Every structure is written in C-alpha cells, then in structure tokens.
Amino acid sequence: MKRAVFFLLATLLTLSTITAVPVNAQKKVVAIDGTFRTLPDGKKMYRVKDMYTTGFDVLLTDLKSNLTVWGYEAREINGLTSDTLKGVDALILGKLYDPSMNFTQSEISAVVAWFKSGGKFLYIGSDSDFVEAYYEAKVGNFKQDQPNKVLEAIGSSLRIEFASVEDAVGFGAAGSPYRVFANTTSGGVNRDSWAGTITKDTSRVEFHGPTVLVGFKAGKYVPIDQVLDENTMWLYRTTDKGAIVHNTPTPTKVVTPGQRGVFILAAAQRVRVDGAYSKVIAAGESVIGDRSTMTTIERGVTLQGPKYVQNALAWGLTVEQVPVDFTVYLMIAVVVIVAVAGVLVILRKRKKK
Numbered sequence: 001m002k003r004a005v006f007f008l009l010a011t012l013l014t015l016s017t018i019t020a021v022p023v024n025a026q027k028k029v030v031a032i033d034g035t036f037r038t039l040p041d042g043k044k045m046y047r048v049k050d051m052y053t054t055g056f057d058v059l060l061t062d063l064k065s066n067l068t069v070w071g072y073e074a075r076e077i078n079g080l081t082s083d084t085l086k087g088v089d090a091l092i093l094g095k096l097y098d099p100s101m102n103f104t105q106s107e108i109s110a111v112v113a114w115f116k117s118g119g120k121f122l123y124i125g126s127d128s129d130f131v132e133a134y135y136e137a138k139v140g141n142f143k144q145d146q147p148n149k150v151l152e153a154i155g156s157s158l159r160i161e162f163a164s165v166e167d168a169v170g171f172g173a174a175g176s177p178y179r180v181f182a183n184t185t186s187g188g189v190n191r192d193s194w195a196g197t198i199t200k201d202t203s204r205v206e207f208h209g210p211t212v213l214v215g216f217k218a219g220k221y222v223p224i225d226q227v228l229d230e231n232t233m234w235l236y237r238t239t240d241k242g243a244i245v246h247n248t249p250t251p252t253k254v255v256t257p258g259q260r261g262v263f264i265l266a267a268a269q270r271v272r273v274d275g276a277y278s279k280v281i282a283a284g285e286s287v288i289g290d291r292s293t294m295t296t297i298e299r300g301v302t303l304q305g306p307k308y309v310q311n312a313l314a315w316g317l318t319v320e321q322v323p324v325d326f327t328v329y330l331m332i333a334v335v336v337i338v339a340v341a342g343v344l345v346i347l348r349k350r351k352k353k
Contacts, residue, residue: 121316125286128164175299182236210284221253
C-alpha cells in the first residue's frame with residue numbers, strides 16, 4: 001500500500017516538472033509575408049512597405065541569409081491562406097505600405113487557424129503613425145489598426161498604440177529623436193525571467209520611427225502594465241526621456257500626445273492553445289520593410305537587432321506545455337487511496353469473520 005502511494009505521488013511530481021521541450025530548428029520553416037499584387041505596368045506592389053526598394057532590400061536579404069545560417073528554412077509567401085501557411089512554424093508580418101493592401105478577413109482567419117493549431121510563433125511588426133506623402137492622414141491608422149486586428153483574433157492582450165514615440169538623442173535615439181533604440185544602460189532591456197532568453201546578448205536594439213505597445217483588457221485599451229504577467233512580458237523600452245508624438249486624426253487609445261516617460265517598444269506573450277502555447281511578439285517597429293530592427297549600426301551606434309531576432313525565433317519555436325495544476329490530481333489520488341484502504345479494511349474484517 002505504501003509503495004503504491006509513493007509511486008503515484010512520485011509520478012505526479014515528475015510530470016509536473018516537464019514544461020518545455022526544445023525543438024530542432026533545422027527543419028523549422030520561417031515564413032515572411034511577401035504578399036503582392038501586380039500593377040497594370042507589370043510592377044509588383046508589396047504589402048510590406050519598401051520590402052524590395054533599393055537600399056532597404058538589403059535588410060530583407062540579410063534576414064533571409066541569417067535564417068539559413070541559424071538553421072531555418074526561409075519561405076517568402078504571397079497571401080495568407082491555409083495553403084501558404086501549411087508546414088510553416090513561424091510567421092513574420094511587417095509594416096504595411098498602403099491600406100489597399102490590408103489583411104483580408106479570410107487571411108486573418110487563416111492566421112488564426114494556423115496559430116491555434118499550437119506550437120506556432122508569430123512576429124507582428126508595426127510602425128509609427130507618421131503620415132507618408134502618398135496617402136491621406138485620414139487613413140494613416142491602418143499601420144496600427146491592421147496588426148491589432150490580428151492580435152485580437154489570436155487572443156492576445158497586446159495592442160499597438162495609434163501614435164509615435166521619440167527619445168533623447170545620445171541616450172535612447174541615434175542622430176534624430178525618431179531613431180529610437182532600446183538601451184540596456186538606461187534600463188531599456190528586460191533581462192528578467194524568460195524575457196531574458198529573448199534579449200540575451202543584446203545591449204541596444206533599434207526601433208526606427210516606432211510606436212509603442214499598450215494592453216487590451218475587459219474590452220478596452222489599457223496601460224500595458226495591466227496585462228503583464230507570467231505569460232506576458234515587455235522586452236524593450238525607451239528611456240525615461242521618451243515622448244509621445246501624434247500625427248493623425250485617429251485618437252490615441254492610452255497614451256496622450258506630448259506625454260513623457262518610459263514606453264514599451266516590444267513585448268512577448270505566450271497564448272494558451274489547449275495544453276501548450278503558441279507565442280507572439282508585437283513590436284512598434286518591424287523586422288521587415290523600410291528601416292527595420294535588423295539594422296546593425298545607426299549614426300555610429302552599434303546595434304544587435306539580428307541577435308534579438310535570432311533569440312526571438314529560438315524562444316518562439318521552443319514548444320512549452322501549459323503547467324498542470326496537480327493539486328486536484330493529488331486530492332483525487334488521496335481520495336482513491338483512502339477509499340481503497342477502506343475497502344481493504346472491510347475485506348480483512350470479513351475474512352476474520
């Protein structure tokens with residue numbers, strides 16, 4: 001009887017320690033959203049801003065090259081469908097060029113189905129609300145609205161704010177206030193808990209012309225602090241000299257124009273999918289398109305964007321099981337043991353009679 005009880009408790013305790021299973025990255029597929037449409041003149045218009053514009057395309061080339069070096073298969077896909085996402089383990093979405101290339105509802109549904117199949121990693125990049133010359137200010141909110149639709153659909157509590165953020169040159173910005181970089185010497189890099197596995201060996205990461213992260217809780221936008229927990233952590237942030245700038249008619253949701261202080265530039269979240277997690281990183285700047293987080297030097301400042309992306313993928317593609325609360329199982333086990341013991345006592349009494 002004692003041996004049975006010991007074996008049962010030992011088994012339960014052993015199972016409770018199994019929370020993460022590293023996955024061999026060699027066969028993992030990292031998809032890059034390269035959705036485009038062909039214009040009447042035969043040229044391609046890409047969803048991601050300046051994805052193949054001369055001067056910026058080198059960053060995309062570097063990303064693909066790095067993915068190969070890191071042991072992944074880089075796959076550029078046109079359209080987000082069940083077919084293009086088949087066999088994909090990680091998906092990178094970049095800043096949007098124009099509202100005519102917004103995500104369709106069917107694309108969002110396809111991403112949700114893919115993400116909720118479990119063990120997936122989604123990187124959602126965004127951009128500031130700066131108004132480009134080629135579109136009107138009234139539609140400038142698409143760069144935040146579209147990634148937010150995806151975040152909402154997958155069940156994340158992270159959101160992109162409808163604003164821009166700047167920082168002090170020399171402290172949290174290189175050359176100009178909008179060339180923001182998270183700086184470890186100013187407390188801008190989170191080393192705590194599992195966030196530290198993503199930010200490891202990075203002391204400065206650029207978020208060029210970014211916006212900031214906020215939260216979403218109980219049906220409304222809230223300060224990001226209200227959604228940070230054991231499954232949701234900030235990764236990079238501005239110095240305390242950060243400043244909110246606002247460029248479009250779309251109202252900000254949480255921060256206010258002119259507000260100063262520390263603001264979150266990127267955050268990561270584990271989203272429960274049955275007994276495991278799928279993972280997402282949302283950022284105020286993108287990994288692909290235009291100037292990106294992949295930048296390694298800006299106005300003389302050395303940056304570790306590629307290392308951050310490498311760490312992010314390693315974290316995102318490590319399958320983690322949802323920790324099981326064994327309290328209930330222990331209680332059931334005790335009840336069963338007591339019941340069995342009671343039956344044995346009764347049987348022994350009957351034998352004596």
